[in-house]
Amino acid sequence: MTIQRIAVLGGGAWGTALAQTAARAGRDVTLWEFDAGHAEHLSQQRESRFLPGVKLEAAIKVTRALGEAAQNDAILLVVPAQALRSVVTQLTQTMKPGTPLIACAKGIEHGTHKFMTEIIAECTDSAVPAILSGPSFAADVARGLPTAVTIAAADSLVAEKLAHALNSGSFRPYHSTDIRGVEIGGAVKNVLAIASGIVNGRGLGASASAALTTRGFAEMVRFGRALGARPETLTGLSGLGDLILTCSSPQSRNFSYGAALGRGEVPSGKLAEGAFTAPVLLEMARDKNIDMPISAAVAAVLANEHSVDEAIAALLSRPIKAEE
Numbered sequence: 001m002t003i004q005r006i007a008v009l010g011g012g013a014w015g016t017a018l019a020q021t022a023a024r025a026g027r028d029v030t031l032w033e034f035d036a037g038h039a040e041h042l043s044q045q046r047e048s049r050f051l052p053g054v055k056l057e058a059a060i061k062v063t064r065a066l067g068e069a070a071q072n073d074a075i076l077l078v079v080p081a082q083a084l085r086s087v088v089t090q091l092t093q094t095m096k097p098g099t100p101l102i103a104c105a106k107g108i109e110h111g112t113h114k115f116m117t118e119i120i121a122e123c124t125d126s127a128v129p130a131i132l133s134g135p136s137f138a139a140d141v142a143r144g145l146p147t148a149v150t151i152a153a154a155d156s157l158v159a160e161k162l163a164h165a166l167n168s169g170s171f172r173p174y175h176s177t178d179i180r181g182v183e184i185g186g187a188v189k190n191v192l193a194i195a196s197g198i199v200n201g202r203g204l205g206a207s208a209s210a211a212l213t214t215r216g217f218a219e220m221v222r223f224g225r226a227l228g229a230r231p232e233t234l235t236g237l238s239g240l241g242d243l244i245l246t247c248s249s250p251q252s253r254n255f256s257y258g259a260a261l262g263r264g265e266v267p268s269g270k271l272a273e274g275a276f277t278a279p280v281l282l283e284m285a286r287d288k289n290i291d292m293p294i295s296a297a298v299a300a301v302l303a304n305e306h307s308v309d310e311a312i313a314a315l316l317s318r319p320i321k322a323e324e
């Protein structure tokens with residue numbers, strides 16, 4: 001079956017950018033937003049408050065009725081990671097069996113340690129869980145700048161169909177069956193982007209940034225390997241690709257969040273998923289005995305257990321070891 005009717009749940013920056021992408025790819029798009037005021041703004045102004053200046057494509061219909069969104073051929077879930085479970089729980093009450101549900105959030109659930117597609121699978125056994133992730137700033141995608149991402153599903157044909165459904169002249173999805181690898185990259189890179197932002201905000205220099213990103217990648221690989229991710233996924237778009245993007249640009253909210261901490265300022269209230277992921281990642285790493293000192297340092301700073309300077313000093317005074 002061709003995927004023609006696509007619902008996007010979440011009219012924030014990324015949901016709006018993906019709705020634009022799907023519309024440009026020739027799909028009929030329903031954009032659902034849970035906040036009444038924001039939904040009103042989206043449908044009256046044809047613009048998201050989270051992505052000002054981007055006018056919604058004509059093929060996008062805005063709704064607040066989850067039942068209406070549930071009737072589509074595929075559904076992109078673009079709400080924050082910690083809100084995914086409540087949205088999917090409501091959605092599955094009216095959804096058609098066999099509908100692909102594509103998680104687009106980057107994070108791990110607090111308390112349960114569940115990845116996004118695990119939450120979907122727990123909420124319903126009649127959906128087809130999938131994940132979309134990669135180096136892609138909403139503002140770039142919404143402007144139609146060239147972007148490549150990875151879409152993973154257990155069935156390669158499903159992943160391929162989803163990739164075709166979203167493919168346009170400027171948006172190029174690759175497909176994969178390594179769901180876990182793709183979701184690990186997206187979740188872990190956000191924590192490392194906060195660390196990179198701290199290095200930048202503290203003025204530690206370009207050499208320190210490169211070292212941090214490289215050693216951060218070593219943490220992502222150790223964590224990914226322990227949880228069954230494929231090496232080519234970790235070195236691919238959703239792993240190394242997204243790490244490079246968000247560790248190097250103030251356009252990243254996670255990087256900016258860290259930069260504010262590094263400067264001794266209070267971060268803006270914008271969504272920085274890494275701040276939610278850091279403590280969970282640390283718990284999982286400890287449970288599985290995985291060495292993740294940079295992620296642990298971020299979690300310690302966020303929990304006010306260490307100042308930024310103490311965390312940096314602790315990282316630099318670790319025993320000399322072989323590079324691995």
Ligand SMILES: NC(=O)C1=CN([C@@H]2O[C@H](COP(=O)(O)OP(=O)(O)OC[C@H]3O[C@@H](n4cnc5c(N)ncnc54)[C@H](O)[C@@H]3O)[C@@H](O)[C@H]2O)C=CC1
Pocket residue numbers: 010011012013014015033034035038050078079080081083087104105106107136137138139270271273
């Ligand atoms: N902005 C970006 O460039 C990218 C974001 N992402 C991921 O997409 C996810 C969403 O991020 P953004 O859209 O950028 O965030 P945002 O802050 O721009 O928008 C969040 C959206 O979620 C909705 N929302 C908030 N709480 C909710 C709840 N309890 N139930 C239902 N909806 C709720 C908001 O109304 C809004 O529509 C995050 O996990 C982020 O890591 C992934 C790739 C790129």
Ligand SMILES: O=C(CO)COP(=O)(O)O
Pocket residue numbers: 106134135136137138193242245246251252253254255271272273
């Ligand atoms: O995930 C992203 C780009 O791939 C967006 O990063 P931020 O959430 O840090 O803005």
